[in-house]
Amino acid sequence: MSGFSLSDLERIVEERAKASADESWTAKLVAGGQPKAAKKLGEEAIEAVMAAVTNDRDNLIYEAADVLYHLMVVLKIAEIPLENVMTELARRTAQSGLKEKASRRNS
Numbered sequence: 001m002s003g004f005s006l007s008d009l010e011r012i013v014e015e016r017a018k019a020s021a022d023e024s025w026t027a028k029l030v031a032g033g034q035p036k037a038a039k040k041l042g043e044e045a046i047e048a049v050m051a052a053v054t055n056d057r058d059n060l061i062y063e064a065a066d067v068l069y070h071l072m073v074v075l076k077i078a079e080i081p082l083e084n085v086m087t088e089l090a091r092r093t094a095q096s097g098l099k100e101k102a103s104r105r106n107s
């Protein structure tokens with residue numbers, strides 16, 4: 001166990017967003033605005049998908065880390081605290097994903 005959490009990453013992103021864009025990738029992404037940052041998240045997600053479908057375990061771990069980091073940057077730009085996402089996930093624990101999907105189909 002690394003002991004490192006998404007909350008730690010959120011704090012780092014929050015802090016580094018204030019740095020100069022010359023010395024921080026985070027600050028550069030934030031300064032570039034949401035369309036660019038979201039596009040980067042999409043690219044990293046596609047790289048993770050490719051690693052998954054090719055059973056490239058090591059690369060999937062690497063790309064998943066890229067996805068989580070870039071998602072944290074996108075959430076930061078959107079001013080959505082990680083806590084809001086965790087609250088939504090917690091709400092979903094009340095129901096199975098399959099049941100939730102079926103309830104949407106019936107509505």
Ligand SMILES: N=c1c2ncn([C@@H]3O[C@H](COP(=O)(O)OP(=O)(O)OP(=O)(O)O)[C@@H](O)[C@H]3O)c2ncn1[C@@H]1O[C@H](COP(=O)(O)O)[C@@H](O)[C@H]1O
Pocket residue numbers: 012013016023024025026027065066069
């Ligand atoms: N976790 C990350 C993190 N993950 C990925 N990246 C950067 O995201 C960029 C991804 O860009 P690219 O896809 O072009 O890079 P790549 O994947 O190597 O390139 P390809 O081969 O895929 O084209 C790289 O520059 C990575 O270094 C990250 N940059 C920062 N962090 C965290 O943010 C902290 C602060 O970083 P700075 O903001 O740069 O100070 C770091 O200490 C880390 O904790």
